[in-house]
Amino acid sequence: xxxxxxxxxxxxxxxxxxxxxxxxxxxxxxxxxxxxxxxxxxxxxxxxxxxxxxxxxxxxxxxxxxxxxxxxxxxxxxxxxxxxxxxxxxxxxxxxxxxxxxxxxxxxxxxxxxxxxxxxxxxxxxxxxxxxxxxxxxxxxxxxxxxxxxxxxxxxxxxxxxxxxxxxxxxxxxxxxxxxxxxxxxxxxxxxxxxxxxxxxxxxxxxxxxxxxxxxxxxxxxxxxxxxxxxxxxxxxxxxxxxxxxxxxxxxxxxxxxxxxxxxxxxxxxxxxxxxxxxxxxxxxxxxxxxxxxxxxxxxxxxxxxxxxxxxxxxxxxxxxxxxxxx
Numbered sequence: 001x002x003x004x005x006x007x008x009x010x011x012x013x014x015x016x017x018x019x020x021x022x023x024x025x026x027x028x029x030x031x032x033x034x035x036x037x038x039x040x041x042x043x044x045x046x047x048x049x050x051x052x053x054x055x056x057x058x059x060x061x062x063x064x065x066x067x068x069x070x071x072x073x074x075x076x077x078x079x080x081x082x083x084x085x086x087x088x089x090x091x092x093x094x095x096x097x098x099x100x101x102x103x104x105x106x107x108x109x110x111x112x113x114x115x116x117x118x119x120x121x122x123x124x125x126x127x128x129x130x131x132x133x134x135x136x137x138x139x140x141x142x143x144x145x146x147x148x149x150x151x152x153x154x155x156x157x158x159x160x161x162x163x164x165x166x167x168x169x170x171x172x173x174x175x176x177x178x179x180x181x182x183x184x185x186x187x188x189x190x191x192x193x194x195x196x197x198x199x200x201x202x203x204x205x206x207x208x209x210x211x212x213x214x215x216x217x218x219x220x221x222x223x224x225x226x227x228x229x230x231x232x233x234x235x236x237x238x239x240x241x242x243x244x245x246x247x248x249x250x251x252x253x254x255x256x257x258x259x260x261x262x263x264x265x266x267x268x269x270x271x272x273x274x275x276x277x278x279x280x281x282x283x284x285x286x287x288x289x290x291x292x293x294x295x296x297x298x299x300x301x302x303x304x305x306x307x308x309x310x311x312x313x314x315x316x317x318x319x320x321x322x323x324x325x326x327x
Contacts, residue, residue, distance in 0.1 A: 192240030238301020
């Protein structure tokens with residue numbers, strides 16, 4: 001009796017995007033070879049496509065998606081915010097086995113998608129997180145370079161983590177659907193939606209594991225390679241950290257404790273940062289002064305989050321979307 005062939009593994013690559021048509025076009029071209037070669041790379045039949053989730057009210061990504069091949073689907077999500085875009089991507093991927101998030105300003109490297117799938121196929125964790133490395137448009141200024149703010153931690157293959165960012169992330173759709181966890185649209189333009197989402201999954205006992213050989217490059221523009229942007233980002237991370245802890249609390253008392261902890265830890269971080277900054281002055285270490293200053297802003301953000309203040313990290317202006325001709 002002939003064995004019935006295994007059903008193809010259904011893969012959706014989700015790309016939330018906002019007013020980056022040129023970057024999106026480059027990303028779509030880069031992703032296609034990964035999908036085409038996936039079956040051979042993982043040794044199993046696959047069926048994959050790209051889902052573009054356009055968060056621009058002017059639908060600037062629509063002509064870019066339309067210019068792609070038939071494996072590109074387009075969804076318009078008018079509610080502002082990265083949380084809404086990620087939630088829409090997940091809800092439009094419920095017919096897939098896995099959904100893989102990649103940001104519109106990133107580019108996948110060799111075996112990016114194959115490595116995510118390989119780690120997932122080993123023992124089917126709910127989430128697999130890959131590495132993000134930085135590529136600079138211009139040389140960072142001395143303060144940013146000394147602080148090494150764009151370097152990310154490396155973890156061995158299969159390492160379990162409690163939370164993860166969504167710039168290079170695979171989700172097991174069935175496990176996520178059964179958990180009932182969604183990206184919290186209430187976070188609006190403030191960020192932290194990926195940390196809250198993945199933290200909520202691990203609180204239910206689901207696993208997140210590391211895939212260090214799955215790499216995407218974050219293309220960092222010149223506008224971010226300065227002290228002002230780094231400090232704003234650290235403040236935003238601080239507010240998001242406390243906000244996530246408050247939202248994860250299951251009772252009013254738990255939320256009060258989370259706010260109090262945010263104030264205590266934020267204040268402690270600022271005090272520690274002051275001491276490290278003085279040590280940096282005494283030793284003429286720009287690196288110590290830079291990291292201490294960034295820690296102080298992160299501590300201030302934690303306190304701000306505790307009293308309900310949010311930094312709109314993804315705030316928008318009224319500038320119309322650029323119109324890009326796609327060949």
